[in-house]
Amino acid sequence: xxxxxxxxxxxxxxxxxxxxxxxxxxxxxxxxxxxxxxxxxxxxxxxxxxxxxxxxxxxxxxxxxxxxxxxxxxxxxxxxxxxxxxxxxxxxxxxxxxxxxxxxxxxxxxxxxxxxxxxxxxxxxxxxxx
Numbered sequence: 001x002x003x004x005x006x007x008x009x010x011x012x013x014x015x016x017x018x019x020x021x022x023x024x025x026x027x028x029x030x031x032x033x034x035x036x037x038x039x040x041x042x043x044x045x046x047x048x049x050x051x052x053x054x055x056x057x058x059x060x061x062x063x064x065x066x067x068x069x070x071x072x073x074x075x076x077x078x079x080x081x082x083x084x085x086x087x088x089x090x091x092x093x094x095x096x097x098x099x100x101x102x103x104x105x106x107x108x109x110x111x112x113x114x115x116x117x118x119x120x121x122x123x124x125x126x127x128x129x130x
Contacts, residue, residue, distance in 0.1 A: 007042045008085050008092070009033040011069050019074045023067075030063045032092065034077070034084045035070035041085040 010032055013025040025031075033040045068077050068084070080089045 002045055004043050004045055006085060006087065007044060008087060009039060009041060010065060016069050016074075016076075019069070020076065023076050026064075028063050029067075030065040031067050031069035031076060032065050032080075032084065033071050034068035034081055035072035037072040039071040 010030040012030060013020065016031060066078070068080060069075070070077060082089060084092070
């Protein structure tokens with residue numbers, strides 16, 4: 001059957017313009033899909049050729065999101081549910097650098113500056129990857 005990945009959708013304001021009502025989005029705002037229904041996410045085969053973006057690519061990001069678009073109710077919301085498409089919503093937000101460092105230490109089992117003999121601590125990339 002192969003490995004598959006769930007992709008949560010984002011919408012540009014033009015994609016949901018009929019549902020914006022009085023809300024005036026910024027030119028670089030995206031809306032995270034939420035709720036239940038068609039348009040929430042896609043499940044696709046995992047393609048090993050799909051590489052992670054470079055640090056340079058991440059630094060050039062020009063969009064942000066601060067609202068959701070409920071695909072079931074067709075409404076914009078400032079509220080984020082605990083889970084979207086069975087993914088914990090906090091995994092979608094930027095994390096503070098101190099929390100990322102603690103996460104790296106937790107993942108390696110090394111906290112408080114301890115190191116395995118002859119090995120340095122893993123670095124934490126901008127996107128939270130170790």
